[in-house]
Amino acid sequence: MAKLQDYLSEKYQGLTATEEIERRLLELSSLFEISQQLNQSLDLERILNTVLLIPMGRLLIPRGVIFLKKSDGFRILMAKGLKPALTSFTLPEAELKNCISQSKKPVLQLNDIPSPVLKSFAQDAGLEICIPFISNQQVLGMVLFSKKLNGHNFSPEELNFLSSLANIAATSIQNALQVEEIREINQRLDEKIHQLNTLFDIDRGLSSTLDFNEILRLLGLVLMGQMKVTRYGILLKREKGFKLYQYKGISPSEIGPLEKRLRKISAPNQAVRIESLLDNDIIAQCHQQQLEVCIPMVHQNELLGYIFLGKKAGGETYDSTDLEFLTTLVSQAVISLENARMFQETLEKQRLEEELNVARTIQKKLLPHQLPNIPGYEVSGMNIPSKQVGGDYYDVIPLGSHTVALAIGDVAGKGVPAALLMANLQAALRIVLKFNPSPQQIISQLNNLICENTDRDKFITFFLAILNTREHTLTYVNAGHNYPILVTSTGTIQTLEEGGLILGVVPDYPYQSSTIQLKKGDLLYCYTDGVTEAVNHEGEEFGEELLLRLLNRFHKLPLTQSLEKIWQKIVAYSSGIPQADDVTMLAIKRNG
Template sequence: STDNSIGRERLEKEYTKIYDLGVELVVSMQIQGKTKGLILLGRRVNNQPYNETDIEFIYSVGSLAIISLENKRLFLEELEKRKLEEELDLARDIQRNLLPLCLPRFDNFDIAALNISSKQVGGDYYDVIPLDEDNFCIAIADVSGKGVPASLLMANIQAFLQVICKQGMKIDEATGLINDLISENITDGRFITFFWGIVNTKKNTFNYVNAGHNPPLLIRDGKINKLEKGGIILGVMKTDIPYISEEVELKKDDVIIMFTDGVSEAMNKNREEFSDERLESVVLSIIDKPAELIMNGIKTEVQNFASGITQSDDITMVVMKAK
């Protein structure tokens, strides 16, 4: 079709640079009316001009070629998509297997936790680990990045924590050791924000360290305190400056809310973040409820706020209430 080609005369007038290269005919290669490539032809051996039949033939051959190439591209794209889906499924499985199947129960503490995985699968992690009859460890972490690499790093933090928390080390020194181990295992610029603490159920104390994580909220008598004492995020460098721990005495009805940035940074369709302020306001309105209802109340508010938007990050929370 002459609609899909540019002949010698037009080339000479409008496309002189191409014509000067010796091109006498340009035929487009199209799929569904869209040009995907061009065939450039020089002078014929017999010096005869290209006629309508020649152009139709070249156009047909070109269309077959471009359809074949497009099919190959789509096939490779589909393969890549499937490979990515398989990787994300693997990451999901790793994450699911690392999180506690059910939470241990304690007489004077009510604990609830959740993890809602995003489509990309992040590296959010939480754990509650009984240590002895008077103490348990509680932790939350957020590994930078998505997919399998984030999940594998999450597996590292889980393994280190499971072993180290049972060694009876001081929590600030233990955090330094965890950081050193993580730093040795990170080679690609990833890092982990990490918050953990040891609860003594006899003395009702909570001894914690915050390694660059979103400060958990301690709510007491309608006032919010942030648990910020600690040090740098894990994995950036070996422990140079020691981590600092802080001990908090917990009273009846005190609530501690630990969360990852998937909560506070959840976005709505106007690209506004849920924000720490909104989280604090929601928390204060439901603070008299049991831990699970507080957690579900926050989850509902976050999901309503971000309704209609694909969840871009994992949402993870741990709520602990002193009885």
């Protein structure tokens, strides 16, 4: 002990040995305390705090700053007693290159600092010494301290203490940095997992519905939740350009210019920030609407629309991970949207098909199953509905012992509406016929009835004739129907044109009737436009001329057979082309 005291009193002149030992012990216990504290903690902030506060307390230092290496250079991570204006100072990494490792001193005085930038900062901040943190020959950062408060210089022992402290701190800082890095990686991993979950979740959600609008709505929710946005717009491509379909926080009345302008650009192939779009108009309009990101909706190389997102509510910018995620998310949603669209189309087709079946059934039930026998006359009718089911109608209704009504008509339109109007007409005709023998009056009544019951775009071409089998007279009214053709046994032709306008357009229209005499062998052939307007491959119509020739040729055949022949000619002529209209024929021939 005495030896040690001698040694110490020699070394520390002016201080008693006991004092000195106590001081050294204090230093050592400080180091021990620091070492314990630092090694227990992996929290960087706590470590830095300890590294500053303990020397400041023990050595009475009023100011201390810690720099750590970041991607853009050395930055101040913690400072005590420093003017706030100075805390944003960054030291470029190149400034320190080799500098510190060249200098062998563990503690650098102001004048030893090799970087002029750091030196001038230290002068401004009133810092005197700089101790680098070195771990594995890498400079992690450094701590700078001011002079002691009492103005004394640091003693060699104090400098020693500080250097030991920096040594211990370097290891702890290194550990904490690694932990922080792992934490960041974990955070990123969590984010990725969450994004994957989101994709999985939206996939389940989207595929559980085939409702197009529901999918768009859901997509909107996910975009808002995942990106923290309060405004977005989904614009879909339509025939005339783009149209805002689903949105939040955007005023649809102000989006017009953007809708128009989008036609002019070619779509980016993934989610991009607005500024990357190559159109200044669009960029300006998006800025005006506070939209920051544009995501193209592409399905099999076909652009279906765009999604625009507003700024993130937290103020963060969209990074490349976000854009990547948005691209994936939207391309997934697009598949669901396409599925939904195709499903709707199929559904629509099925519905149409069912509707046509209904129309076909109605029509079939309204047409006569069997025509009545008319003494001295042959009568035959035929109706072949088209795929679309037109509204053709024919009927033969015995009225008295020697009068028969013949009717043929074509209701405008197709499908169920046409079939219903035809049903209406058939019912009305059968009732009016019971009370009224005059075709002229019957037609007028039917006309007024249909005018009352239907819109102006619904109308009927109609031919009605009353045949008197005793007098062999035929009194008829032709309301805009294809002229029936009378072919005599000698081959002369007459068309029955007297009448007036189509039914259902002009109320109280004055229809005219006409009466003709039927001779033996005379054939009256009534038809609808499906006969003469049947088209061939060149788009040419069957036409009346051909029909007249056929009527002459088949004149001598039994009536049913001759209609059959005409039908076969029509089929041969149109050779498998789907025809737009029903084909309907009604004919009578006087035999006796």
